[in-house]
Each structure stands twice: as C-alpha cells, then as structure tokens.
Amino acid sequence: MKIVSIDFFPLNLIAPSDAGTDASADEQASFTPEMLAARRYAPPETALVIIKADDGTEGYGDGATLPHYLGHGIGSMLDWLGRFRSVLVGEDPLNIAGIHHRMEAVASIGVPGCRPAQAAIDMAIYDLAGKVHGCPVYELLGGSYRQELELQTQMHGHTVDQLLGVCNYYVERGFTGLKLKVGSQLRQHGYSKALFDADADKVAGVMARLPHHIQVDVDANQGIMNAKMAVAMFERVRRTAFHPNMAIEQPLHHLDLAGHAQIRRMLPFPVVLDEAVTSPTAMLQIVRMEAADRIVLKPNRVGGLWPARRIVEICEASGIGVSLDTMPFTLLGDTMLCHLGATIKHHYPLDAQGHTFFAGTPFSGGVKIDNGRAHLGRAPGFGVAVDPELLPGH
Numbered sequence: 001m002k003i004v005s006i007d008f009f010p011l012n013l014i015a016p017s018d019a020g021t022d023a024s025a026d027e028q029a030s031f032t033p034e035m036l037a038a039r040r041y042a043p044p045e046t047a048l049v050i051i052k053a054d055d056g057t058e059g060y061g062d063g064a065t066l067p068h069y070l071g072h073g074i075g076s077m078l079d080w081l082g083r084f085r086s087v088l089v090g091e092d093p094l095n096i097a098g099i100h101h102r103m104e105a106v107a108s109i110g111v112p113g114c115r116p117a118q119a120a121i122d123m124a125i126y127d128l129a130g131k132v133h134g135c136p137v138y139e140l141l142g143g144s145y146r147q148e149l150e151l152q153t154q155m156h157g158h159t160v161d162q163l164l165g166v167c168n169y170y171v172e173r174g175f176t177g178l179k180l181k182v183g184s185q186l187r188q189h190g191y192s193k194a195l196f197d198a199d200a201d202k203v204a205g206v207m208a209r210l211p212h213h214i215q216v217d218v219d220a221n222q223g224i225m226n227a228k229m230a231v232a233m234f235e236r237v238r239r240t241a242f243h244p245n246m247a248i249e250q251p252l253h254h255l256d257l258a259g260h261a262q263i264r265r266m267l268p269f270p271v272v273l274d275e276a277v278t279s280p281t282a283m284l285q286i287v288r289m290e291a292a293d294r295i296v297l298k299p300n301r302v303g304g305l306w307p308a309r310r311i312v313e314i315c316e317a318s319g320i321g322v323s324l325d326t327m328p329f330t331l332l333g334d335t336m337l338c339h340l341g342a343t344i345k346h347h348y349p350l351d352a353q354g355h356t357f358f359a360g361t362p363f364s365g366g367v368k369i370d371n372g373r374a375h376l377g378r379a380p381g382f383g384v385a386v387d388p389e390l391l392p393g394h
Contacts, residue, residue, distance in 0.1 A: 003093050005052045006085040009392050013043035014360035033165035036157050045074035051124040059128025063120030064328030072113045080117035115303045122304025130381035137339040144342035147376040152177025152349035160205035174372020177215040177349025183223020200233045208241035219249040227259035231266045250274040257289040280310040287318045294321035326354030335366035335382045338374045362390035
C-alpha cells in the first residue's frame with residue numbers, strides 16, 4: 001500500500017460572538033452560570049489533513065495552532081504540512097514508525113514548531129490504518145481499558161460566586177473534573193501583593209465550597225515567579241480551605257523543573273506539569289528531576305499519538321498520572337484524544353469537549369458526550385466522517 005496524495009485545508013471554526021475568557025469583571029457581572037460555561041476560547045487556527053492510499057482509503061487528521069500558546073500560526077503549520085507531504089507521498093501508510101522517521105528527517109527531533117503539523121499527519125495515518133484493518137484506533141494502540149471516560153472542563157469567571165456557579169452547572173451535568181485558572185494577572189502585570197492575594201483568596205474561596213469528590217486542577221499557566229511564591233500561595237489554601245482532591249498545575253516556567261520538584265517536596269498537593277511536556281525526552285527529564293506527580297498530555301503539542309504513547313509508557317513505568325486536554329478543538333481532535341485515553345491504565349477526567357464550543361467544521365460521528373461522560377464506539381479508525389461540501393473552496 002502506498003500514499004498517493006496528502007491534501008490539507010485550513011478550517012474556519014466559528015465561535016459565539018462573545019467567545020473568549022478575557023472579558024472584564026464589569027462586563028461579566030451580569031453573566032449567568034450558563035453564559036460563563038459557554039465561554040471558552042477564541043477560535044484556534046486549524047487545518048484538516050486528508051491522506052489517501054492507492055486503494056482509495058482515506059485517513060483524516062487535524063492540527064491546531066494557537067499563536068499565543070504554541071508560538072506560531074496557521075501559515076507555519078501549512079508550510080510544515082507541505083514539507084512533510086514532499087517526503088511521504090509514495091510511502092507505506094501502515095508503517096507508522098517509518099512515517100515518523102521520514103518526518104523527523106525533515107524536521108529533526110528538536111523543532112517544536114512543527115509538532116501540530118506532525119500530529120495532524122500522525123492522526124490521519126492512524127485513522128487510515130484503522131480503516132484498513134477494520135478496527136478502532138485504540139486497538140492499534142494496544143487495546144482499551146474502557147470506552148467510557150469521565151470528563152473535566154474549565155471554570156471561568158472573575159468572582160468566587162461566578163466560579164462556583166459554573167462549577168455547579170457542570171457537576172449537575174455529571175462532570176467529575178474541573179480546572180481553575182489563576183496567575184494570568186501576575187503573568188501580565190508582574191508581582192504585587194494585591195494580585196497575589198487575589199489569586200490566593202480566589203482559590204481558597206472556591207476550594208472551601210467545592211464537593212470533595214470533584215478533581216480540581218488549579219492551573220497557573222506558568223504565571224507564578226518562583227517556587228517559594230507558589231508554596232506561599234498554596235500553603236495559605238491548605239491552611240484555610242484544604243481540598244483533598246486538588247492539584248497544582250504548571251505554576252512555574254516550563255523549564256523550571258527544579259522549582260516544581262521543590263514545590264512537590266514542600267506541599268501535600270500533587271504537582272501537574274503541562275507546558276513542560278513537549279516530547280518523550282522532555283518527559284524523561286521530568287522523571288529524573290522528580291518534578292511531577294501527573295502530567296497534562298497534548299498529542300497536538302508532542303507530534304501525535306506515536307510519541308504520545310511513548311510518553312504514557314514512561315509515565316506508567318514511573319508512577320506518574322496522565323491527564324489529557326482538548327486540542328485541536330474539533331470533533332476529530334477530541335475523538336482522537338478519547339482513543340488515547342482509552343489506552344491509559346489509570347484514568348483521570350479528561351477535557352474532550354472543546355469541539356462543542358465551535359461550529360463550522362465538516363465532521364460528524366466520532367465520540368459522543370452525554371451526562372459528563374465521553375463514549376467511544378467500535379467504528380474503524382476514529383469513526384469520523386468528513387462532508388466534502390463543507391471543505392474550503394468547494
């Protein structure tokens with residue numbers, strides 16, 4: 001079997017006119033929990049990849065770029081897709097190791113900017129291979145522990161009451177994991193006691209009133225300056241509003257593994273690393289530094305399912321938990337994420353509802369979300385169909 005064509009199409013994801021999470025406190029003062037729950041992200045820059053084999057089988061993949069987060073935009077991703085296409089046409093799509101070897105010959109192993117494009121190719125290859133073999137992708141990855149997965153989502157709002165309103169909205173719908181964002185003002189404006197106290201008080205106010213069975217990851221997105229500041233903030237939370245199911249996610253810069261290890265030693269809360277997880281090699285450094293109890297794994301950021309499974313294996317051998325986070329924010333992307341989640345032994349609630357915040361994509365089928373759970377079927381590949389009528393330029 002040979003690859004005969006690789007086509008890619010930028011997608012125009014459509015979000016509500018008030019999408020985004022950066023509205024001011026005054027603007028959000030009148031928002032209901034339902035309105036806040038509907039606010040998530042501005043549309044990411046996304047591309048669909050279609051790989052066709054010589055027997056007519058097609059595989060679908062997509063990748064997302066967030067310029068403020070991944071450091072490059074759709075133009076860069078399309079350029080990388082073109083470079084990968086130049087070396088992959090004519091190759092055997094069922095030789096997944098060989099496909100990645102060919103891509104790494106173009107990009108090397110040290111160019112993070114190519115990873116979303118690499119992940120989109122990887123996704124399409126796995127989808128195609130699943131269709132050829134007549135099995136779901138999770139079977140290609142070694143089999144599943146489950147086909148029903150618990151879900152996590154993010155809480156947005158400026159006040160404790162707003163955040164708790166969003167929390168109750170999702171808990172009533174069956175979600176068992178929540179993510180609370182802090183640190184954005186510290187990151188943007190620099191340290192001040194007022195900003196530091198505001199974040200600490202927000203976390204404590206929410207933790208004091210959240211049900212203890214809910215997993216809560218307090219995500220600072222690298223917003224806290226150093227380990228001692230992080231310890232001071234979360235020690236205050238421990239003293240005033242201890243929550244037994246709370247974890248601290250990526251409080252420090254992604255390269256500060258020593259600082260995260262220090263936080264682990266000084267606090268009883270698990271430390272979760274997200275932005276630090278960029279490759280299997282990076283994961284090995286996290287293990288060596290004893291810097292994490294759990295990670296957030298984004299296949300889009302590490303180059304796809306092939307390297308993601310290597311990271312999962314490192315984590316499982318090291319006693320480190322693995323959470324998964326929505327990206328590329330489409331039905332296809334979230335379905336891929338759930339197939340990976342099905343293969344991970346120790347299950348944490350995963351964020352796979354990014355696609356529900358956007359319209360304008362050509363996808364149907366795939367993962368089903370109901371009562372705070374994601375449900376996978378047994379359709380070959382990812383079980384996602386693409387409507388060609390909805391592709392750009394049709």
